Amino acid sequence: MSELDRVLIAGGGPVGFTAALNLARRGIPFTLLEGGDRIFDDPRAGTIHPPTLEMFEDIGVTKLFMERGFIVNNYHYRDRRQGLIADFDLNVLKDDTPFPFRLMLEQHKICYILRDLLKEYSGNEILMQHRVTKVEQDGSGVTATVETPDGEKTFRGRYIIGCDGGRSQVRKSMGVKFDGFTYGERFLVLSTRYDFGKAGYAITNYIADPVEWCAMFKVPGNDEKGMWRVVFPADAQAAPETIFEEASVQARIQGFHPKDGPYDVVHRNLYDVHQRVASCYRNGRLLIAGDAAHINNPLGGMGMNFGLHDAFNLVDKLGRIMLDGESEDILDQYDRQRRTVAEEYLQRQTIENKKNIEQKDAAAQEKFYDELRGIVADRSKLRTYLRRVAMIEGIERANSIT
Ligand SMILES: Cc1cc2nc3c(=O)[nH]c(=O)nc-3n(C[C@H](O)[C@H](O)[C@H](O)COP(=O)(O)OP(=O)(O)OC[C@H]3O[C@@H](n4cnc5c(N)ncnc54)[C@H](O)[C@@H]3O)c2cc1C
Known part of the structure; x- marks a missing residue:
C-alpha cells in the first residue's frame, strides 16, 4: 500500500486508540502521532455507558474491559443535607441493551488495553513524542508537520483524524470555530x-x-x-x-x-471546564473526533463515551470509502450525525447536570428532587429517563440522521 492508503491519527488518548484499533481491524494502515512520551494517567474518565460497551463488544473488547472494571447497577442522587433523594436502577434498561449498567474503568486502562490489542496487527506505527504542529491538504492527501526529538518531520496520509484533545491542532488547521463557554x-x-x-x-x-x-x-x-x-x-x-x-x-x-x-x-x-462544540467536524481530508470536536463538564460521565462513539462512526465511514469505494460525501454525514447529538444531547445534558447539582433556588431544587423521586417510582418513566442519560437515545438519534 502507498502512504496515501494510510490514515494519520493525531493524539493517543482513548479516542485515538479506538480509531486506531478500528482501522487496524479493517486492514487500513495508520500512523498514530502522540505528542506526549506516554499514555496520560491523570484521573479523568472512569465511566463507560451501555452503548459504548455494545460497540466494543462488536469488536471483541468488552470482555477485557469487564475483567478490569467495576459494574454499577445503580447510582445515587443525593442532597448534602437531606441524604438520599433517588436511587437509579439501571437494570430497567435490560430490554434496551445487553449491558444494563455502567462500567467503571479508568480511561488510561482503556488505552493500555487497546494498545496491547494493536500489537496483533502489522504495518502500523504508534509514535510517541510526535507532536503535530500543522496539517495541510492537497488533492490526494494530507501532510502533517510533526515536532519530534530528532527535529521536525512530515508524514503523509490520505486522511487525518484529529483526536488530539480540547486544544486540537488538527481543529485549528481546519479553521473551524470552537464556540461555547468556560465555567467560572x-x-x-x-x-x-x-x-x-x-x-x-x-x-x-x-x-x-x-x-x-x-x-x-x-x-x-x-x-x-x-x-x-x-x-x-x-x-x-x-x-x-x-x-x-x-x-x-x-x-x-x-x-x-x-x-x-x-x-x-x-x-x-x-x-x-468548558462547554464547546466545533462548528464542523470535517474540512476535506481533515477530520476531528472526541474532545477535539466537543468538550463538556464531566457530570454524567459522557465526554469520553461520546468521543468513542465518534471514532466508531467515523472509521466505519472511512472503511466504506477506502475499501468499498463509497463517496467521500459520507464524511459530511459523519459531521451531521455526531455534531447534532453533541449539541442536542451532550451539551444540553451536561449543562443541565451542573445546573441541577448546584441549584441555588431552594424551591427549584425541591421541585427537581420531586421529579427525580417521581421518575424512580415509575419503571416506565425511569426507563425513558435512563435511555437518555445512559446515551442510548443519542445513538439512535445520530443513526437516524441521513
Ligand atoms: C475530571 C474529569 C472526569 C471525567 N470523567 C469522565 C467520565 O467519567 N466519562 C466520560 O465519558 N468522560 C469523562 N471525562 C472526559 C474525558 O476525560 C475526555 O472526554 C477524554 O479524555 C477525551 O478523550 P480524547 O482521546 O478525545 O482526548 P484526550 O484524552 O485529551 O487525548 C488527547 C491526546 O492527544 C495528545 N495531543 C494533544 N495535542 C497533540 C498534538 N498537537 N499532536 C499529537 N498529540 C497531541 C495528548 O497528549 C493526548 O494524549 C472527564 C474529564 C475530566 C476532566
Whole structure:
C-alpha cells in the first residue's frame, strides 16, 4: 500500500486508540502521532455507558474491559443535607441493551488495553513524542508537520483524524470555530482509598448543594481494589497550592462525610471546564473526533463515551470509502450525525447536570428532587429517563440522521 492508503491519527488518548484499533481491524494502515512520551494517567474518565460497551463488544473488547472494571447497577442522587433523594436502577434498561449498567474503568486502562490489542496487527506505527504542529491538504492527501526529538518531520496520509484533545491542532488547521463557554470555576478531583461503600454510598453518587456539591465514584485504582474519586468545584482565582493544602482538602471531604481521623488523599488534580462544540467536524481530508470536536463538564460521565462513539462512526465511514469505494460525501454525514447529538444531547445534558447539582433556588431544587423521586417510582418513566442519560437515545438519534 502507498502512504496515501494510510490514515494519520493525531493524539493517543482513548479516542485515538479506538480509531486506531478500528482501522487496524479493517486492514487500513495508520500512523498514530502522540505528542506526549506516554499514555496520560491523570484521573479523568472512569465511566463507560451501555452503548459504548455494545460497540466494543462488536469488536471483541468488552470482555477485557469487564475483567478490569467495576459494574454499577445503580447510582445515587443525593442532597448534602437531606441524604438520599433517588436511587437509579439501571437494570430497567435490560430490554434496551445487553449491558444494563455502567462500567467503571479508568480511561488510561482503556488505552493500555487497546494498545496491547494493536500489537496483533502489522504495518502500523504508534509514535510517541510526535507532536503535530500543522496539517495541510492537497488533492490526494494530507501532510502533517510533526515536532519530534530528532527535529521536525512530515508524514503523509490520505486522511487525518484529529483526536488530539480540547486544544486540537488538527481543529485549528481546519479553521473551524470552537464556540461555547468556560465555567467560572475549576473542578478539583481528590482520590482516596477510604471505602464510602461501607457508609451506604453507591459506586456512583451525585451530591447536590448550592455551594459545596460533589460527585463521587469508585474506580478500580492501581491496585484494582478500589479508589474513590470526589469532584468538587474550586475557585478559579485561587492558587493550586492553596486548593491542594492538606487542611483544605480534608475539610472538603470531612464536610460531607465526617469521620474520625484524616482521609488518605492520594491524588489532587485541577481541571478547567468548558462547554464547546466545533462548528464542523470535517474540512476535506481533515477530520476531528472526541474532545477535539466537543468538550463538556464531566457530570454524567459522557465526554469520553461520546468521543468513542465518534471514532466508531467515523472509521466505519472511512472503511466504506477506502475499501468499498463509497463517496467521500459520507464524511459530511459523519459531521451531521455526531455534531447534532453533541449539541442536542451532550451539551444540553451536561449543562443541565451542573445546573441541577448546584441549584441555588431552594424551591427549584425541591421541585427537581420531586421529579427525580417521581421518575424512580415509575419503571416506565425511569426507563425513558435512563435511555437518555445512559446515551442510548443519542445513538439512535445520530443513526437516524441521513
Ligand atoms: C475530571 C474529569 C472526569 C471525567 N470523567 C469522565 C467520565 O467519567 N466519562 C466520560 O465519558 N468522560 C469523562 N471525562 C472526559 C474525558 O476525560 C475526555 O472526554 C477524554 O479524555 C477525551 O478523550 P480524547 O482521546 O478525545 O482526548 P484526550 O484524552 O485529551 O487525548 C488527547 C491526546 O492527544 C495528545 N495531543 C494533544 N495535542 C497533540 C498534538 N498537537 N499532536 C499529537 N498529540 C497531541 C495528548 O497528549 C493526548 O494524549 C472527564 C474529564 C475530566 C476532566
